Amino acid sequence: MPELPEVETLKLGLQKYAVGHKIVDVEVRVPKIFQDEKSQILGAKIEDVKRVGKGLIIELSGKFDLVVHLKMTGQMVYRDSKTSKFILSAKVGGDSLPSKYSHVIFTLDKGAKLYFNDLRRFGYIKIIKKEEVKALPFFKEMGPEPFKKTDYGQKTLQLPEFEEILSKSNLAIKVLLMDQKKIGGIGNIYANEALFLAKILPTRRAKDITKKEAEELYKRIFEVIDKGLKYGGSSDENFVNVLGQDGEYQQHFLAYGQEKKKCSVCGGTIKKIQLGGRGTYFCEKHQK
Numbered sequence: 398m399p400e401l402p403e404v405e406t407l408k409l410g411l412q413k414y415a416v417g418h419k420i421v422d423v424e425v426r427v428p429k430i431f432q433d434e435k436s437q438i439l440g441a442k443i444e445d446v447k448r449v450g451k452g453l454i455i456e457l458s459g460k461f462d463l464v465v466h467l468k469m470t471g472q473m474v475y476r477d478s479k480t481s482k483f484i485l486s487a488k489v490g491g492d493s494l495p496s497k498y499s500h501v502i503f504t505l506d507k508g509a510k511l512y513f514n515d516l517r518r519f520g521y522i523k524i525i526k527k528e529e530v531k532a533l534p535f536f537k538e539m540g541p542e543p544f545k546k547t548d549y550g551q552k553t554l555q556l557p558e559f560e561e562i563l564s565k566s567n568l569a570i571k572v573l574l575m576d577q578k579k580i581g582g583i584g585n586i587y588a589n590e591a592l593f594l595a596k597i598l599p600t601r602r603a604k605d606i607t608k609k610e611a612e613e614l615y616k617r618i619f620e621v622i623d624k625g626l627k628y629g630g631s632s633d634e635n636f637v638n639v640l641g642q643d644g645e646y647q648q649h650f651l652a653y654g655q656e657k658k659k660c661s662v663c664g665g666t667i668k669k670i671q672l673g674g675r676g677t678y679f680c681e682k683h684q685k
Contacts, residue, residue: 400625566604
C-alpha cells in the first residue's frame with residue numbers, strides 16, 4: 398500500500414501537471430470505484446491537490462471536491478502530448494494507457510487525461526461537498542503525521558505526543574506505528590525501516606520503550622519519511638508516480654524485503670516474521 402511519501406509524491410505530481418485543467422468527461426469502467434454522479438464535476442477546474450495521511454483531496458472549483466484513496470494498488474497517472482514521451486512502468490498494466498487496470502478515466506481540457514488504475518480494485522474516488530470533506534471518518538480520525546508540511550490543518554506529530562502514545566499502548570511497537578488513528582501515514586515499509594535504524598525490535602511492547610529509545614525512534618521515523626520522499630517513493634509493489642514511472646526508494650531499503658541478507662549495521666542476518674498480519678523484517682543481533 399502506498400504510504401505517506403508515496404502519496405505525497407503523487408500529490409506533488411498532480412499539483413504540477415493536473416492543476417489548472419478542467420474536467421471535460423469521466424469514463425467509469427468499474428462502477429464500485431466511482432459511484433457518484435459525474436455531472437456534478439463536469440466543467441470544474443482542478444484548483445489544488447492536498448493530502449491527509451494516505452488519502453488525497455483534489456480541490457475543484459464549484460461546490461464539490463474529489464476524495465481519492467489508493468488503498469493497496471491504486472495509481473493516478475497523467476498523460477498529455479508532452480508527457481506521453483515518458484516510458485510507463487510495467488506496473489500500470491501495459492505499454493500504453495488506458496490499460497487493463499484503468500478503471501476511471503478523466504478527460505481534461507488541452508488534450509490531457511488522468512487515469513485511475515487499480516490492480517485489486519480496492520481504491521475509490523468520491524465526490525464530496527467541500528464543507529463535508531473534513532467530516533469524513535477517514536480524515537477526521539487520522540492521527541498526527543510525522544511530516545512538517547501537512548495539509549488541511551493536520552497536526553504534525555510532536556515528540557511529547559509520540560511518547561504519550563507509546564506509553565499508553567500494550568501493542569507491539571510496529572503494530573502501533575501502523576495504526577492510522579494514532580499516527581497518520583506510516584505503513585509497513587517505513588515502520589520496518591525506522592525500527593531498524595532505531596535499533597528497536599518490532600515485537601517489543603510500545604509502553605516498554607524507554608524515553609531515550611522513543612526519542613531515537615521519533616527521529617528515525619521522520620528520517621525515513623524524508624528519505625522516501627527524496628527518492629520519489631517506493632515501487633516495491635504497485636506504486637508509480639503521476640507520470641507512471643517507478644520510484645527509487647526500494648533501492649535503498651535496509652530492512653524491508655531484505656530477508657536472509659546481511660545486516661548493513663552489524664553484519665547479522667535480516668529475519669522475517671509475521672506480526673499483525675504483515676511481513677516484518679529486522680536484525681535480531683542489533684535490534685533489542
